[in-house]
Amino acid sequence: MSDHNDVHLEPTPGERFSKFLKRGDIRETLAWAAFYTAVFVVLGAYFYPKWMPTVMSTDMKAIERLMVVFTFISAPVCGFVMSIFTQTLRHRHKGDTPPPDGPMIRNNRLGVAVFSGVASLLTLTAVIYGLIELNSSAEAATKDAPNALVVEVTGNQWVWSFNYPSLGVESNMLNLPIDRPVIFRITSADVNHSFWPVQLGVKADANHLATTLAQTTPTKLGTIDVKCAELCGLYHAYMETSGEVMTVSDFNNWVTAQGGHSA
Amino acid sequence: MTTLSQQVSNRPIPNPKKSLITRLNMGTGLIVGIAFALATYYSMQTTLDDATLNFQRNNQVLLATMFMWSIGFLVGIGAFIGPFRWLIGKDLTAEEQLYLAGDGQGIKRYFKYCTDHKVVGIQYLWGVIAMLAVGGSMAMMIRTQLAQPGAKFITPSIYNSLVGLHGITMIVAMIIVATGPFGNFIMPIMIGAADMAFPRLNALSWWVLFTAIPVLCSAWFLGGIPTGWTAYAPLSVQAGPGMNAFIATIIIFAVSTAVAGANITATVISMRAKGMTWNRVPIFVIGATISVALAVPAFPTFMVAMIQTAMDRTFLTGFFDSNVGGSGWLYAHLFWIMGHPEVYVILLPGVAILMEIVPVFVRKPLFSYTAAVVGFAGIAGLSVLVWAHHMYMSGWLPMLNGPFMVTTEMISIPTGLIFLVILGTLWNGKPWLKVPMLGVYAFLWNMLIGGITGLYLSDVPADNYLHGSMYVTAHFHYTLMGAALTGAVAGLSYWYPKMTGRMLNERAGYISFWFVQIGFQILYLGMFIAGAEGQPRRVSDYAQMYANSNRISTFGAYLIGTGFIVLLWAVIHSWRNGVIAPMNPWGAKTLEWTVPYPVPLVNFDTPPVVTSDPYGYGKAVK
Numbered sequence: 001m002s003d004h005n006d007v008h009l010e011p012t013p014g015e016r017f018s019k020f021l022k023r024g025d026i027r028e029t030l031a032w033a034a035f036y037t038a039v040f041v042v043l044g045a046y047f048y049p050k051w052m053p054t055v056m057s058t059d060m061k062a063i064e065r066l067m068v069v070f071t072f073i074s075a076p077v078c079g080f081v082m083s084i085f086t087q088t089l090r091h092r093h094k095g096d097t098p099p100p101d102g103p104m105i106r107n108n109r110l111g112v113a114v115f116s117g118v119a120s121l122l123t124l125t126a127v128i129y130g131l132i133e134l135n136s137s138a139e140a141a142t143k144d145a146p147n148a149l150v151v152e153v154t155g156n157q158w159v160w161s162f163n164y165p166s167l168g169v170e171s172n173m174l175n176l177p178i179d180r181p182v183i184f185r186i187t188s189a190d191v192n193h194s195f196w197p198v199q200l201g202v203k204a205d206a207n208h209l210a211t212t213l214a215q216t217t218p219t220k221l222g223t224i225d226v227k228c229a230e231l232c233g234l235y236h237a238y239m240e241t242s243g244e245v246m247t248v249s250d251f252n253n254w255v256t257a258q259g260g261h262s263a
Numbered sequence: 264m265t266t267l268s269q270q271v272s273n274r275p276i277p278n279p280k281k282s283l284i285t286r287l288n289m290g291t292g293l294i295v296g297i298a299f300a301l302a303t304y305y306s307m308q309t310t311l312d313d314a315t316l317n318f319q320r321n322n323q324v325l326l327a328t329m330f331m332w333s334i335g336f337l338v339g340i341g342a343f344i345g346p347f348r349w350l351i352g353k354d355l356t357a358e359e360q361l362y363l364a365g366d367g368q369g370i371k372r373y374f375k376y377c378t379d380h381k382v383v384g385i386q387y388l389w390g391v392i393a394m395l396a397v398g399g400s401m402a403m404m405i406r407t408q409l410a411q412p413g414a415k416f417i418t419p420s421i422y423n424s425l426v427g428l429h430g431i432t433m434i435v436a437m438i439i440v441a442t443g444p445f446g447n448f449i450m451p452i453m454i455g456a457a458d459m460a461f462p463r464l465n466a467l468s469w470w471v472l473f474t475a476i477p478v479l480c481s482a483w484f485l486g487g488i489p490t491g492w493t494a495y496a497p498l499s500v501q502a503g504p505g506m507n508a509f510i511a512t513i514i515i516f517a518v519s520t521a522v523a524g525a526n527i528t529a530t531v532i533s534m535r536a537k538g539m540t541w542n543r544v545p546i547f548v549i550g551a552t553i554s555v556a557l558a559v560p561a562f563p564t565f566m567v568a569m570i571q572t573a574m575d576r577t578f579l580t581g582f583f584d585s586n587v588g589g590s591g592w593l594y595a596h597l598f599w600i601m602g603h604p605e606v607y608v609i610l611l612p613g614v615a616i617l618m619e620i621v622p623v624f625v626r627k628p629l630f631s632y633t634a635a636v637v638g639f640a641g642i643a644g645l646s647v648l649v650w651a652h653h654m655y656m657s658g659w660l661p662m663l664n665g666p667f668m669v670t671t672e673m674i675s676i677p678t679g680l681i682f683l684v685i686l687g688t689l690w691n692g693k694p695w696l697k698v699p700m701l702g703v704y705a706f707l708w709n710m711l712i713g714g715i716t717g718l719y720l721s722d723v724p725a726d727n728y729l730h731g732s733m734y735v736t737a738h739f740h741y742t743l744m745g746a747a748l749t750g751a752v753a754g755l756s757y758w759y760p761k762m763t764g765r766m767l768n769e770r771a772g773y774i775s776f777w778f779v780q781i782g783f784q785i786l787y788l789g790m791f792i793a794g795a796e797g798q799p800r801r802v803s804d805y806a807q808m809y810a811n812s813n814r815i816s817t818f819g820a821y822l823i824g825t826g827f828i829v830l831l832w833a834v835i836h837s838w839r840n841g842v843i844a845p846m847n848p849w850g851a852k853t854l855e856w857t858v859p860y861p862v863p864l865v866n867f868d869t870p871p872v873v874t875s876d877p878y879g880y881g882k883a884v885k
């Protein structure tokens with residue numbers, strides 16, 4: 001570049017990019033973006049496991065993981081938005097007259113393309129991850145079906161009842177043996193309800209004259225809260241019961257005490 | 264509208280001949296409406312012994328009464344005079360049309376069948392404020408009941424009714440919150456038109472909507488509704504008499520939105536000023552038009568679903584009631600085919616208002632107009648393909664959950680463009696943080712949270728846990744209230760000077776903003792936690808373990824309530840006592856700021872000619 005008669009050379013894309021990265025406003029944006037991304041990653045990893053109830057089934061485990069992973073996937077987006085949010089607020093105009101004119105930037109094709117590309121990629125990641133989870137839970141269901149315990153669940157304004165056809169037991173408590181796959185066959189005696197054993201990460205509507213299926217495997221001993229997740233009239237709020245994931249021997253004792261026969 | 268503008272310039276001396284149309288107003292509407300309702304009610308009353316027949320008969324009588332009230336009111340206010348006169352071959356004279364436009368009638372025209380779009384805009388504004396106030400008071404009662412577990416503030420029956428009526432009141436209010444006041448008052452001026460394409464239809468859309476308000480209120484006195492605003496069958500088919508009011512409201516409202524939607528769309532297509540090519544149309548107009556155009560196909564499905572529910576209740580047709588061979592899934596489909604597009608019908612105008620505001624307050628052009636249009640169109644296009652994400656757990660066809668998950672998550676991409684447009688406009692600008700501009704920042708945060716929590720909900724496995732929980736309630740309040748209502752409130756403070764001639768009290772605007780937004784974060788943070796902890800939504804009571812998160816939520820709700828009371832005070836107080844507004848207080852470049860207050864009957868003395876888009880702010884950069 002010492003000779004001014006040289007043909008003017010366009011900077012290479014690499015040079016332009018490194019020059020771009022040296023701009024003060026770009027550096028500030030990137031720094032804030034990194035900061036907020038980290039904040040969202042930490043919040044996601046910390047809060048969902050903290051808020052969500054004890055993980056007591058394979059499905060609940062997948063759900064909690066999914067919430068955390070999705071937070072990670074969206075963290076860069078949050079980082080980018082909050083970065084410009086913060087940066088422009090720091091440069092806000094004070095006073096009662098309109099601010100001076102800003103730069104007349106009407107478009108930036110490269111910027112729009114990069115943004116849309118990254119947004120699409122992140123979305124695609126979320127879609128693919130969700131589809132994989134969906135598929136693996138469906139596969140597990142098919143594999144586990146033959147030796148699963150069948151529980152017939154009936155919603156009735158405003159109580160749940162459970163029938164274990166293979167054991168000859170009927171109950172208002174949802175008791176299950178640990179580590180054995182369970183298939184819920186759900187129906188309703190009246191209006192729509194939604195069967196929700198909270199800690200099992202299962203939910204399925206109970207419809208009149210139709211049967212809905214749901215399946216999971218309890219993996220941890222403890223209490224299950226069963227709720228209704230579809231507004232079903234007057235005492236919807238009170239349509240709840242509980243149950244327990246038990247050791248196999250406890251479960252067999254319970255079955256016997258209920259007058260059933262063990263499987 | 265050239266004929267009308269010619270008349271104004273020639274200004275014929277109004278002939279005070281007391282013709283029928285000068286005698287009709289809201290009062291005559293009420294009288295005829297009530298007379299029609301009473302006549303219907305008493306002529307249909309019969310006593311039946313059979314309880315089933317009684318149930319059906321009662322529903323028939325109530326529905327007929329409600330529809331006849333609506334028709335009677337419209338007859339009484341003179342809504343059908345125009346079409347009737349046209350039918351008998353004596354179309355309204357120019358003088359009569361001028362009278363209908365409210366020329367020189369002062370405050371009285373707000374209580375008449377007035378065709379001036381500015382009058383309709385103000386009517387919508389107060390209608391919306393009234394609905395938001397009622398819906399908001401219901402929310403306060405709901406949160407009061409939920410302040411602690413085991414509360415006995417209201418009974419479960421009243422609680423369920425409150426949940427449903429709060430829902431439908433807010434949904435109706437939110438659908439019209441931006442397109443009603445601003446779409447009618449501001450939008451025609453923005454595109455340089457003298458009025459809407461169909462001024463009489465414009466008046467009709469408002470007054471039809473008006474007749475729905477007492478009908479909806481009557482639900483309360485008919486025992487309420489037990490179903491929530493989703494009105495799922497078979498619960499809705501078996502529900503008590505209050506359900507009829509809900510059904511009638513939706514049907515009447517659907518007529519109103521269809522009329523308004525067709526009118527706004529036609530206006531934007533055919534009445535733009537000379538030179539206003541499609542790439543020069545202000546972005547609010549684009550957003551509002553796409554929104555109402557989306558409502559035009561969406562709402563009729565809800566109307567059909569309600570007509571079918573009504574027939575199940577009155578004639579035992581059995582569309583949705585499984586007891587007589589119907590399917591609740593069919594109802595759920597019809598409902599959500601409306602229900603999902605409807606959230607974008609609500610969201611788009613609010614966002615578009617904010618896009619109109621950002622360039623003005625950072626003095627930069629709107630960043631990538633094309634991306635904004637593509638974003639709006641993409642959202643609208645995809646939104647009709649995602650409805651069954653509300654039915655993942657319904658058991659209807661689990662096989663299709665995957666495809667619906669994919670379409671739903673695709674909406675993130677056009678939504679991203681919307682963010683990009685706002686962020687790009689802000690980028691390297693120095694924002695002037697007047698009250699309207701604060702809404703932009705509130706939107707960015709709220710829509711971010713609403714969008715990301717929507718991503719979890721769109722995912723089938725995660726929805727297995729979150730569906731039907733408080734998490735869902737918090738999510739959609741972030742989008743509908745945190746984003747769309749914030750946009751509409753920003754629009755109110757932005758356009759208030761043009762609509763009232765005065766500035767909205769600024770201090771009150773700031774106080775209200777902070778109360779509402781801080782209260783909002785507190786309320787819904789608590790609700791997200793309650794949902795993640797496993798509290799179902801729409802419950803009048805809950806277990807002890809959710810006590811803390813609910814107490815936090817109720818506290819936040821009271822802050823919001825306080826904030827909105829301050830805003831309401833400011834709107835009323837500034838209307839009469841505010842600082843007189845200059846013609847263009849924000850230095851904006853859209854056409855509505857080129858007309859004086861009060862805006863002349865035909866808006867512009869000489870029709871404007873547009874030579875560029877309205878975003879030419881800023882210094883040129885190399």
Ligand SMILES: [Cu+2]
Nearest residue numbers: 193228232239
């Ligand atoms: Cu239930």
Ligand SMILES: [Cu+2]
Nearest residue numbers: 602603652653
């Ligand atoms: Cu949806």
